[in-house]
Amino acid sequence: xxxxxxxxxxxxxxxxxxxxxxxxxxxxxxxxxxxxxxxxxxxxxxxxxxxxxxxxxxxxxxxxxxxxxxxxxxxxxxxxxxxxxxxxxxxxxxxxxxxxxxxxxxxxxxxxxxxxxxxxxxxxxxxxxxxxxxxxxxxxxxxxxxxxxxxxxxxxxxxxxxxxxxxxxxxxxxxxxxxxxxxxxxxxxxxxxxxxxxxxxxxxxxxxxxxxxxxxxxxxxxxxxxxxxxxxxxxxxxxxxxxxxxxxxxxxxxxxxxxxxxxxxxxxx
Amino acid sequence: xxxxxxxxxxxxxxxxxxxxxxxxxxxxxxxxxxxxxxxxxxxxxxxxxxxxxxxxxxxxxxxxxxxxxxxxxxxxxxxxxxxxxxxxxxxxxxxxxxxxxxxxxxxxxxxxxxxxxxxxxxxxxxxxxxxxxxxxxxxxxxxxxxxxxxxxxxxxxxxxxxxxxxxxxxxxxxxxxxxxxxxxxxxxxxxxxxxxxxxxxxxxxxxxxxxxxxxxxxxxxxxxxxxxxxxxxxxxxxxxxxxxxxxxxxxxxxxxxxxxxx
Numbered sequence: 001x002x003x004x005x006x007x008x009x010x011x012x013x014x015x016x017x018x019x020x021x022x023x024x025x026x027x028x029x030x031x032x033x034x035x036x037x038x039x040x041x042x043x044x045x046x047x048x049x050x051x052x053x054x055x056x057x058x059x060x061x062x063x064x065x066x067x068x069x070x071x072x073x074x075x076x077x078x079x080x081x082x083x084x085x086x087x088x089x090x091x092x093x094x095x096x097x098x099x100x101x102x103x104x105x106x107x108x109x110x111x112x113x114x115x116x117x118x119x120x121x122x123x124x125x126x127x128x129x130x131x132x133x134x135x136x137x138x139x140x141x142x143x144x145x146x147x148x149x150x151x152x153x154x155x156x157x158x159x160x161x162x163x164x165x166x167x168x169x170x171x172x173x174x175x176x177x178x179x180x181x182x183x184x185x186x187x188x189x190x191x192x193x194x195x196x197x198x199x200x201x202x203x204x205x206x207x208x209x210x211x212x213x214x215x216x217x218x219x220x221x222x223x224x225x226x227x228x229x230x231x232x233x234x235x236x237x238x239x240x241x242x243x244x245x246x247x248x249x250x251x252x253x254x255x256x257x258x259x260x261x262x263x264x265x266x267x268x269x
Numbered sequence: 270x271x272x273x274x275x276x277x278x279x280x281x282x283x284x285x286x287x288x289x290x291x292x293x294x295x296x297x298x299x300x301x302x303x304x305x306x307x308x309x310x311x312x313x314x315x316x317x318x319x320x321x322x323x324x325x326x327x328x329x330x331x332x333x334x335x336x337x338x339x340x341x342x343x344x345x346x347x348x349x350x351x352x353x354x355x356x357x358x359x360x361x362x363x364x365x366x367x368x369x370x371x372x373x374x375x376x377x378x379x380x381x382x383x384x385x386x387x388x389x390x391x392x393x394x395x396x397x398x399x400x401x402x403x404x405x406x407x408x409x410x411x412x413x414x415x416x417x418x419x420x421x422x423x424x425x426x427x428x429x430x431x432x433x434x435x436x437x438x439x440x441x442x443x444x445x446x447x448x449x450x451x452x453x454x455x456x457x458x459x460x461x462x463x464x465x466x467x468x469x470x471x472x473x474x475x476x477x478x479x480x481x482x483x484x485x486x487x488x489x490x491x492x493x494x495x496x497x498x499x500x501x502x503x504x505x506x507x508x509x510x511x512x513x514x515x516x517x518x519x520x521x522x523x524x525x526x527x528x529x530x531x
Binding site: 157159160162163164165166167168169170173177178181182184257258260261262263 | 343348349355369370401403417
């Protein structure tokens with residue numbers, strides 16, 4: 001019976017991969033048709049083989065990898081900061097009323113401001129380069145982290161706290177052994193959303209606040225030379241890395257933890 | 270194990286609608302290794318009383334002594350089993366759940382795994398040590414909860430309708446299993462239920478409570494030999510007597526009877 005379960009789970013994953021490939025192939029075919037229709041200038045709407053050649057060339061000469069590495073560095077730095085600040089702050093807000101009273105209005109007021117709107121201001125304050133882009137990423141990623149952690153801690157089953165208390169757990173043990181794992185479905189969701197927002201923010205920030213390196217900068221720079229193929233190649237890389245993180249990194253974390261524990265379920269059918 | 274002394278315990282709930290009495294002047298003495306069931310209709314304060322004994326609530330007046338020591342909060346001299354299956358930690362295996370109390374005590378890993386395995390054997394779950402709670406049935410989850418409450422060797426076991434959410438057949442099995450576990454461990458047990466047959470099957474003595482406010486109405490000694498036969502004439506007589514004591518509150522009688530039959 002256990003084997004059946006694994007088999008069907010694997011089968012489902014294979015099927016979902018096939019479905020994803022079919023969808024992407026259809027979209028690509030449609031684009032190719034449009035690009036070859038002759039209605040648009042080839043320089044503005046390059047065909048897929050042209051884009052792929054550009055991409056391979058940029059990977060081969062190392063520039064694309066370096067651009068991606070710069071972007072990754074900024075994202076991971078800002079995202080890491082957001083986790084380091086967001087999780088403790090969310091927990092404190094959920095545990096202490098006064099912290100909640102102070103930070104909740106602040107979080108609610110700052111969260112809707114698009115990080116992109118802050119880029120010019122941050123440039124004035126912090127100049128052009130890594131500091132500004134990292135801070136923009138940090139700004140974009142912190143709020144989903146705070147918000148989800150705060151919700152997660154509040155949703156921890158009080159029965160777990162009671163049971164743990166009855167078994168002699170002190171505040172510190174309660175925190176590490178019950179509250180953190182109990183809130184983990186929300187914390188993981190928060191990380192997912194935070195990464196997504198970080199990834200969107202970094203490209204925007206790099207367009208105006210970075211010089212020479214970064215995927216966002218490449219795209220913005222390419223417009224000067226009408227290099228639509230470079231723009232599209234960079235977009236492919238941006239989409240690809242984002243997709244890989246979402247599906248591989250966060251998907252595996254979820255499967256290894258909250259899904260395995262039955263705290264979240266896979267969608268059926 | 271240890272005796273429990275409950276003296277003049279009173280608790281009032283502060284609700285938006287005013288003060289609601291939970292329990293008033295409840296006094297019960299429980300002997301060492303005695304199995305006491307607290308029975309009564311909804312709202313009679315039986316769960317409130319159990320929560321006070323567990324240390325989750327503090328009484329407005331009165332006091333509880335366990336083995337002579339006054340209760341001031343939750344403590345490791347008591348193990349608690351709740352009704353809700355969700356009491357187990359979903360992120361821990363059955364073994365991890367049972368070992369939790371020992372971990373809090375600072376028992377080294379090998380030692381606590383050994384003890385937890387032993388406890389799971391006691392509730393006949395030795396094959397499921399590595400399973401996560403969501404892969405276990407309701408009855409199995411409650412058995413893990415019992416093993417978890419026993420693992421750090423408290424002298425008192427407090428149980429709040431642990432089998433109420435189970436189907437009738439599973440419940441019968443669980444009652445037999447609990448009777449065996451009690452015979453083997455000789456814990457002092459306080460067991461809250463609204464199921465008359467369950468109380469007669471398990472208890473040395475039944476404390477009957479009545480509502481508004483929650484007070485002790487009477488106590489009945491169950492002197493049937495163990496293991497008990499629920500179909501024997503004496504067993505049925507005991508049930509009838511218990512129902513008579515519960516029956517005075519006309520409105521609640523039907524509910525209690527209905528539960529007893531199920």
